[in-house]
Amino acid sequence: MGGRVEGKVAFITGAARGQGRSHAVRLAEEGADIIAIDVCGPISSHTDIPPATPEDLAETADLVKGLNRRIVTAEVDVRDYAAVKAAVDSGVEQLGRLDIVVANAGIGNGGQTLDHTSEEDWTDMIDVNLSGVWKSVKAAVPHLLSGGQGGSIILTSSVGGLKPYAHTGHYIAAKHGVIGLMRTFAVELGQHSIRVNAVCPTNVNTPLFMNEGTMKLFRPDLENPGPDDLAVAAQFMHVLPIGWVEPRDISNAVLFLASDEARYVTGLPMTVDAGSMLK
Numbered sequence: 001m002g003g004r005v006e007g008k009v010a011f012i013t014g015a016a017r018g019q020g021r022s023h024a025v026r027l028a029e030e031g032a033d034i035i036a037i038d039v040c041g042p043i044s045s046h047t048d049i050p051p052a053t054p055e056d057l058a059e060t061a062d063l064v065k066g067l068n069r070r071i072v073t074a075e076v077d078v079r080d081y082a083a084v085k086a087a088v089d090s091g092v093e094q095l096g097r098l099d100i101v102v103a104n105a106g107i108g109n110g111g112q113t114l115d116h117t118s119e120e121d122w123t124d125m126i127d128v129n130l131s132g133v134w135k136s137v138k139a140a141v142p143h144l145l146s147g148g149q150g151g152s153i154i155l156t157s158s159v160g161g162l163k164p165y166a167h168t169g170h171y172i173a174a175k176h177g178v179i180g181l182m183r184t185f186a187v188e189l190g191q192h193s194i195r196v197n198a199v200c201p202t203n204v205n206t207p208l209f210m211n212e213g214t215m216k217l218f219r220p221d222l223e224n225p226g227p228d229d230l231a232v233a234a235q236f237m238h239v240l241p242i243g244w245v246e247p248r249d250i251s252n253a254v255l256f257l258a259s260d261e262a263r264y265v266t267g268l269p270m271t272v273d274a275g276s277m278l279k
């Protein structure tokens with residue numbers, strides 16, 4: 001085990017599973033204690049992927065404790081500012097400080113062109129994937145400021161925050177908005193030595209990507225496409241010969257941005273995209 005974020009405390013949203021869990025484990029491996037929140041339930045318009053559960057969040061906690069790090073968890077919806085603030089306040093009270101924020105929670109449902117997207121889909125997407133990121137950071141900033149030792153904020157955007165794809169315009173709009181949030185927080189907080197960056201993943205092997213809806217979106221030519229069919233189509237998005245990356249590939253970028261190795265890196269939309277932006 002290394003110590004690249006030894007003694008620091010990280011607040012991570014969407015930590016029950018997928019990338020959020022992986023970020024919690026990776027940062028804990030390198031010495032951080034964790035404040036982990038997740039809604040642990042469905043978002044109303046977002047029915048095509050099974051929701052994360054309280055058991056998933058408990059499993060994240062077990063994995064972090066297994067690394068001999070401390071973790072405080074709470075079931076919180078990032079759309080609820082008061083609840084997010086209460087969770088961060090309580091986590092910092094228990095763990096003593098805050099250094100790192102990873103605003104990762106998000107949903108992703110596609111399939112419609114923008115002119116056919118329902119108001120409910122649009123509103124849920126913007127509320128969770130854009131406003132939820134702003135609320136998570138807003139709740140955390142007072143603790144970074146009062147700590148007086150700077151900090152590192154990492155927002156999860158997407159390759160879809162840097163270029164458009166059809167049939168998922170509400171997601172594209174939210175993720176472009178996250179880049180705007182990242183840049184603005186970076187200029188506002190830089191004077192306090194708080195760095196703000198974004199990770200922009202391509203497809204990641206989590207339930208958000210690896211599901212029936214995505215397979216049908218990528219392979220409308222097939223009646224019942226599976227992961228192998230998805231892999232063939234997804235590979236065309238990339239320069240490197242793969243269809244998707246693993247959560248740990250994103251966690252390694254998060255770890256770098258969180259660590260002092262990145263002490264003068266701020267305002268960066270960091271792609272982990274197998275060359276997707278070259279195409």
Ligand SMILES: NC(=O)c1ccc[n+]([C@@H]2O[C@H](COP(=O)([O-])OP(=O)(O)OC[C@H]3O[C@@H](n4cnc5c(N)ncnc54)[C@H](O)[C@@H]3O)[C@@H](O)[C@H]2O)c1
Pocket residue numbers: 013014015016017018019020037038039040041043051052076077078079104105106107108128132156157158159200201202203204205206207208209
């Ligand atoms: N998987 C991909 O291909 C991909 C690619 C680029 C970016 N992303 C982004 O990465 C982030 C993590 O997604 P993932 O791939 O790990 O998917 P995931 O579905 O496995 O995990 C997302 C987590 O966020 C939680 N969450 C959702 N809405 C929430 C809310 N309102 N409040 C609190 N928690 C909430 C979920 O319960 C879940 O545990 C998202 O922001 C997503 O948009 C994913």
